[in-house]
Amino acid sequence: MPYLIDGHNLIPKLGLRLEDFDDELALLDQLNEFCRISRRGQVEVYFDNAPIGYPETRRSGLVTAHFVRRPSIADEAIRLRLKKLARAAKNWSVVSSDHRVQNDARTAGARVISSEEFARTVIETLREGPPPSSRDKSMSERELEEWLKLFDKKDR
Numbered sequence: 001m002p003y004l005i006d007g008h009n010l011i012p013k014l015g016l017r018l019e020d021f022d023d024e025l026a027l028l029d030q031l032n033e034f035c036r037i038s039r040r041g042q043v044e045v046y047f048d049n050a051p052i053g054y055p056e057t058r059r060s061g062l063v064t065a066h067f068v069r070r071p072s073i074a075d076e077a078i079r080l081r082l083k084k085l086a087r088a089a090k091n092w093s094v095v096s097s098d099h100r101v102q103n104d105a106r107t108a109g110a111r112v113i114s115s116e117e118f119a120r121t122v123i124e125t126l127r128e129g130p131p132p133s134s135r136d137k138s139m140s141e142r143e144l145e146e147w148l149k150l151f152d153k154k155d156r
Contacts, residue, residue, distance in 0.1 A: 002042035
């Protein structure tokens with residue numbers, strides 16, 4: 001299920017600091033790693049107070065970051081995105097602990113996940129790493145012997 005994330009709402013829940021210069025980039029890094037490991041697709045994260053000269057939308061790996069400039073705010077951008085999704089909003093999850101954002105998401109038919117709950121999921125996923133099936137698998141001795149026999153026959 002794709003996510004719309006209230007970025008500044010999630011940052012402190014992941015142990016990052018809003019005061020840090022690169023807090024948004026640190027969040028994007030964690031979300032990219034979360035997407036890679038969990039194989040979750042579409043993630044859009046919204047940030048308030050974008051600096052002038054900063055791109056409004058930027059793709060960072062598997063995550064699309066939306067930097068919202070004043071006078072608008074991320075909450076409003078999320079609401080507008082849900083409106084644009086229309087009926088497809090029911091296929092999305094909105095991550096925020098802001099009650100207004102949660103109400104807008106419910107009204108649009110989207111699933112609501114609190115920032116605290118989503119942060120626990122991200123932290124757990126990052127801690128566990130990729131699923132065993134996607135880890136490097138070595139060839140067994142038997143498989144190696146079979147391959148060697150196969151190629152040895154072809155060379156003759």
